[in-house]
Amino acid sequence: MKKHNGMRPQDVVILLKKTTKSGRNLLNKDIASSLKISASEVSEALERCRIAKLVDRNKQKVNIMALEEFLIYGLKYVFPVQPDSVVRGVSTAFSASPIKEEISQGKEKYVWPYNKGTERGQGIEPLYKSVPEIVNSDTELYELLVIVDTLRIGKIREIEIATAELKKRFQEYGR
Numbered sequence: 001m002k003k004h005n006g007m008r009p010q011d012v013v014i015l016l017k018k019t020t021k022s023g024r025n026l027l028n029k030d031i032a033s034s035l036k037i038s039a040s041e042v043s044e045a046l047e048r049c050r051i052a053k054l055v056d057r058n059k060q061k062v063n064i065m066a067l068e069e070f071l072i073y074g075l076k077y078v079f080p081v082q083p084d085s086v087v088r089g090v091s092t093a094f095s096a097s098p099i100k101e102e103i104s105q106g107k108e109k110y111v112w113p114y115n116k117g118t119e120r121g122q123g124i125e126p127l128y129k130s131v132p133e134i135v136n137s138d139t140e141l142y143e144l145l146v147i148v149d150t151l152r153i154g155k156i157r158e159i160e161i162a163t164a165e166l167k168k169r170f171q172e173y174g175r
Contacts, residue, residue, distance in 0.1 A: 005048075007049075007052065007078060009079050009127040009128055010041060010045055010127070010128045011045040011048055011049055011054075012071070012079070012127050012148065013035060013127050013145070014031060014035065014042055014045045015049060015054060015062055015067055016141060016148065017031055017034065017138075017141055018055075018062050019062055019064065019067070019170065022138065023141070028042045028043055028046070029042075034138065035128070035130060036130035036133065046059040052066075054066050054067050054070065064170050064173050067170075068166060068170050071151055071166060072163055072166065075148065075151055076152045076153075079152065080152065081152045082124075083122040083124055084123040085122070085123060086120055086121060086122055087113045087120070087121075087122075088111070088113070088114070088115065088117045088118075088120055089111030089113045089114040089117035089119060089120075089121065090111055090112045090114050090119065091110070091111055092111060092124065092146050092149045093124065093146060093149040093150045093152075093154065093158075094110070094161075095111065095119070095121060096142075096143075097143060097146065098143050098165055099150050099158065099161055099162060099165065102161045103161065108121075109122065110122055110124050111123060112125075112131060112132040113132070114133065124149065126145070126149075143165075143169075144166075147162045147166050148162075151163070
C-alpha cells in the first residue's frame with residue numbers, strides 16, 4: 001500500500017481544475033498540459049488525493065464535499081500565505097473577481113508575482129508556480145483560485161463571501 005506523505009499545493013490546483021466544466025472529463029495528460037505540470041506529477045497528485053479520499057477510487061470524480069471541507073477549514077493551515085513586498089502580477093484573493101465585487105476594497109491589493117502581470121500589489125505565492133501564467137486561458141479555474149486565496153488570506157467577512165461563492169460553484173459540480 002502506498003504511503004500518503006501529505007498534500008502538496010499542486011494537488012489543490014489539479015482538483016480545482018477537475019471541478020471546472022472544461023476539466024471534468026480531461027485525461028491526466030490534458031490536465032498536465034493545461035496546468036503546465038508534468039503528467040507524472042498529475043498522476044502522483046491524484047494518487048495522494050485518492051488516499052486522502054478527495055477523489056474516488058478511479059481518480060476521476062472529485063469528492064466535492066470533502067474538498068469543500070478541506071478548502072474552507074484546512075487550507076489556510078496547510079498552505080498559509082504571507083504577503084510580500086509590492087510587485088507586478090496577476091490580481092488574486094479579494095482583489096479579483098468574483099470576490100472584489102462583493103467588498104469595498106481598501107488600499108490592500110494582492111497579486112501573484114508575474115512579470116507579465118498588469119496589476120501592482122502585495123505579492124502572495126500562488127499554490128503552484130504556473131498559476132499566474134495559466135489563468136489567462138481559464139476563467140473558471142482563475143475564479144476558483146481567487147476564492148481559494150481569499151480563504152487562505154481573508155478576514156471573517158471575506159472568508160464568508162468566498163465560502164458562499166465556493167459552495168455555489170461546487171453545487172454546479174454536483175455532490
